[in-house]
Amino acid sequence: MTNLAIGRLRRFSATPGQMAVVLLIAAFLLAFLLVPAATVIYVAFTEKGTSNLTLVNFLDFFRNDLFVRSFWNSVYVSSLSVVWATLFALPLAVITTRFQFRGAMLIQTLGFLPLIMPPFVGAVAMQLLFGRNGSVNLLLDQHLGFKLPFMDGLNGVVFVQSLHYFPFILINVSNSLRQIDSAMEEAAQNLGSSGFRLFRRIIFPLAMPGYLAGASLVFVKVFDDLATPLLLNVKDMLAPQAYLRVTSIGLADPMGYVISTILIAVSIFAMWASVAVMRGREYSTVQRGGGGLARRKMKRGEAILAYGAVTLVLLLVLSPHIGLLLLSFATIWSFSPLPDGYTMANYGRVIGESSIYIKNTLIYASLAGLIDVVLGGAIAYLVLRTKIIGRAWLDWAAMSALAIPGVVLGIGYLRTYYGVTLPDGTPLATLSIMLVLALSVRRLPYALRACYAAMQQISVSLEEAAENLGANKRRTVRRIVLPLMMGGILAGFVTSFSTAAVELSATLMLIQSNSEAPIAYGLYMFMQSPAGRGPGAALGVIAVILVAVCTFASHYVIERSQKAMGARK
Known part of the structure; x- marks a missing residue:
């Protein structure tokens, strides 16, 4: 046996205990x-x-209007949830990492809270607050004479899911922003770039790996979620259809397995796409000094705008928890902005x-x-x-x-x-x-x-x-x-x-x-x-x-x- 072969054998050798664990x-x-x-x-x-x-089962799936509609509804809800989750997460991430902002750690902590509540539980609380006859719409109708369809059909699923899963984007983008070399920002500023142009052309592209990681997680989680659509009485989505086929028709029905296979395929594709988009591009920077973006002090107008945006986002983010807490003490809560009474x-x-x-x-x-x-x-x-x-x-x-x-x-x-x-x-x-x-x-x-x-x-x-x-x-x-x-x-x-x-x-x-x-x-x-x-x-x-x-x-x-x-x- 040659020395090269012996070296390779040693390289890949393992103890009996390690092999047993494997x-x-x-x-x-x-x-x-x-x-x-x-x-x-x-x-x-x-x-x-x-x-x-056979491929007949898949042909039957695409011939069925309900299944095809459920597929596109799931794609629509997942994609729109990513968009809204981005709108919730980016302001919090940027303000708390790029500016000298009092309470930044508290905001990051509060932003994580939605993940410790089941989304389907938040759905019930959101119905009471934002539903057709919820608190917000009752006040709008009383004072302004109109209502907004926050929780109607697929819109309700998007609203609940984006509020629940946006922390995935918040956490990943915040971490990416902290890792960007401040020299990149300084070089762009020296060349005349500033404000939103600086963020759009330099900062956000460098944070793209974190954003895509969070966005792909949001897409997959929403696409696979079962309970939230069921509680909102939205059944024409893929995960509810898989559950309903198996529980109503039985394990012998092939459609439940076809839908499940499509769920797996789309989840794999979403995760692969997030990696493929970044392939061949360079996002790394050589940090100098302390590294990370320099936090700058906000002007008075910027501070007012920032605090207003953060307050609005946090009120939306914490609304499921607020609604759940009120409902837990409520005697009756129906067709009124607040419960009629409270009890233990x-x-x-x-x-x-x-x-x-x-x-x-x-x-x-x-x-x-x-x-x-x-x-x-x-x-x-x-x-x-x-x-x-x-x-x-x-x-x-x-x-x-x-x-x-x-x-x-x-x-x-x-x-x-x-x-x-x-x-x-x-x-x-x-x-x-x-x-x-x-x-x-x-x-x-x-x-x-x-x-x-x-x-x-x-x-x-x-x-x-x-x-x-x-x-x-x-x-x-x-x-x-x-x-x-x-x-x-x-x-x-x-x-x-x-x-x-x-x-x-x-x-x-x-x-x-x-x-x-x-x-x-x-x-x-x-x-x-x-x-x-x-x-x-x-x-x-x-x-x-x-x-x-x-x-x-x-x-x-x-x-x-x-x-x-x-x-x-």
């Missing part, structure tokens, strides 16, 4: 992500009742009837978060610290969960595992553990990116030093790597926990009884009737507080751990 992760992703998704796609391309491949009875009912929802949510979301950080940390270590063949495929397979909508994953689990039964005849797909696995698979990319980023910040020399002092790989990982990664691990856990706690699409497909249901399912059931919306709002407030407390606690622990690490240095 195989376990691969088996998990195969069983609970790739196989269910592949099953959905396979059924979409097979003739009903046989295993013969809704909270009493929720605490008495819905404690099981809260308990299940804590169990399911905690288990999902734990699974995610274990898998995410292991994949990050394998990719960055080993040369095992196929490690990049693990990363790709885990990240592909972003392109699999929750309703599609739920349908895939039912189709794949409903026929697999326990000794007592119970279908495997009906067990609550399947929901935990679905939630963990859906949130794995978030935890993986957090762990990956934390791993990248750890110098290999620290591990080499430990090994030179006699520590084996296992001891090095336990005593050196894990403590240094703890901030990223906690961030990944909280992200997975908080988003899993309000996941509804997969939950609607897999939950079989109220006794096994989490908060998201309970919220959806309460919101189905006017009589249940008060208690549902109370449960929604509890859900928001639960997620917010966990998020705050994680940030507190992360800061404490970082300070402790700094003190040791």
Whole structure:
């Protein structure tokens, strides 16, 4: 054997423990992500009742006016939601990163709040505030004699979704703006560029990677959302149609799988397009000095305009939370700008009837978060610290969960595992553990990116030093790597926990009884009737507080751990 061959063999060699971890992760992703998704796609391309491949199902889809209309409605809603989310996010991002603006951190924090409320819960609150007979339209009609169709049909879905998902654009654009080299702006100003022209020609193009990353996430999230259109009684969109076909006609109906396949295809295309647009272009800059755009002081007129714009956007952004809080205390709220009276009875009912929802949510979301950080940390270590063949495929397979909508994953689990039964005849797909696995698979990319980023910040020399002092790989990982990664691990856990706690699409497909249901399912059931919306709002407030407390606690622990690490240095 030549020296080159020996070198390659050593490069790609792995310990038995590392190979076992790779195989376990691969088996998990195969069983609970790739196989269910592949099953959905396979059924979409097979003739009903046989295993013969065919395109007839797709031809039937495009011959059906309802399905074609649903497809274009989904594209319309997703695209317009990106536009409106951009209009909400850009002013906040630019004002808080480019100007000396008092309260910038508070505004960024408030801008993140929509993500900790399920969008379908915000939809009910938005109906009460902006609906045809909501608070705003009643006041407009009373004082100005007209009403605006904020929440009518598809407009309502766009309004709710853009307010809920705009933080994706806000966070990514703000981060991109902070990374731009101030020398680029100074050079443009020296050449006579200023104001909006400077922003349009220099600043925003350099922040384009962040914007496209956020915009693609908004598009995919809106395109795949199930509960918000259903609660607003908008059924002619793709995700609701997939759910309705499976629940009303059954798992044997091929149209549910065709729609699911199209959902996957469009999600993949949107994510690919966001990368393809940037391909071949250069966005990097060489930072000098402190780097980042210089914050300039606003003139009086600019300050008034900025504070006015920020106040307007924040009022819109926080309106679902305000409406939800008012509804949770309301006795009756109908055809009036504010509730007729206030009571604590809704909270009493929720605490008495819905404690099981809260308990299940804590169990399911905690288990999902734990699974995610274990898998995410292991994949990050394998990719960055080993040369095992196929490690990049693990990363790709885990990240592909972003392109699999929750309703599609739920349908895939039912189709794949409903026929697999326990000794007592119970279908495997009906067990609550399947929901935990679905939630963990859906949130794995978030935890993986957090762990990956934390791993990248750890110098290999620290591990080499430990090994030179006699520590084996296992001891090095336990005593050196894990403590240094703890901030990223906690961030990944909280992200997975908080988003899993309000996941509804997969939950609607897999939950079989109220006794096994989490908060998201309970919220959806309460919101189905006017009589249940008060208690549902109370449960929604509890859900928001639960997620917010966990998020705050994680940030507190992360800061404490970082300070402790700094003190040791």
